[in-house]
Amino acid sequence: MGASLGAVPNRRYAILGTGALGGFYGARLQQAGTEVHFLLRSDYEQVQQQGLVIESPEENFTLPQVYAYRRVEEMPRCDVVVVALKSTHNHLLPALLPRVLKEDGVVLVLQNGLGLEAEVAQIVGAERVMGGLCFICSNKVGPGHIRHLDYGAITLGEYAANYQVGGVTERMSQIAQDFTQASISIHLAADLLLARWRKLVWNIPFNGLSVVLNATTDALMADRYTYALAEQLMREVALGAKVQSRAIADNFIQEMLDDTVKMKPYRTSMKIDYDEGRPLEVEAIFGNPLRAAQAAGVQLPQIAMLYQQLKFLSDRTRAQSPEKE
Incomplete structure (x- = not known):
């Protein structure tokens, strides 16, 4: 559990749910040089034509070109698959995750609530799941247009079966490094359930x-x-x-x-x-x-x-x- 992601100098990310959270964090990762692939639904045409627009007190920026997809089948397999969908759409995950996750990859669940990692673990296995808690005020104000208002830190934690204390792993540190490079404050939690x-x-x-x-x-x-x-x-x-x-x-x-x-x-x-x-x-x-x-x-x-x-x-x-x- 919690193994390293291997000697991957540049991890490839997938964002499932390009809204207020996924759009903001994915855009910041890409801006910092990380390869990011975005799954979009209703916003696909707009993002293809005009890119991703981020308003933020820290910096307004537009990514004129992003890797955007309508269907998960078109996406490459990724090292880190970020689940930023609303949890009301988690019934879609059994069809999405196996298609886009690398064999040695990890799913990072950036959703609110309790018990979400356990649901994802049933699809991909407990050893391939990590949880993230976002402390951010951010809204999607239009197609491909995210307005970040305040905060932005993420707390990361490893999922272990039945929410046992997972400790801080090398894999967590590697992902934290990617977010830190994107100017996102990261806290590593030894106990995801807490x-x-x-x-x-x-x-x-x-x-x-x-x-x-x-x-x-x-x-x-x-x-x-x-x-x-x-x-x-x-x-x-x-x-x-x-x-x-x-x-x-x-x-x-x-x-x-x-x-x-x-x-x-x-x-x-x-x-x-x-x-x-x-x-x-x-x-x-x-x-x-x-x-x-x-x-x-x-x-x-x-x-x-x-x-x-x-x-x-x-x-x-x-x-x-x-x-x-």
């Missing part, structure tokens, strides 16, 4: 409340009632982590609250999906953590209420616009 729960401390309250209460992050933090509710939800996430033998300290929760107060006004990815009538990542971000806690005999009532509200809204959206599935 990193996933820590990310949920932010994702559960703010993705959920932004949809249910129709609010941006700044509005949620400015009101004392929703500030208190966000903190209570964070503490429930910490309880969920605890039943899986992972500890989240109180000062980490306070740090997340403080960082969100300082954050530029942000419409979360789930709020954008809801506003655009797209499926919501309710199961990965809310359902899987709830079920993990319940399997250990622990209830998370406030998260459960948010989950049930989001399921209602998501199901109603799907009934109204099934073509966006």
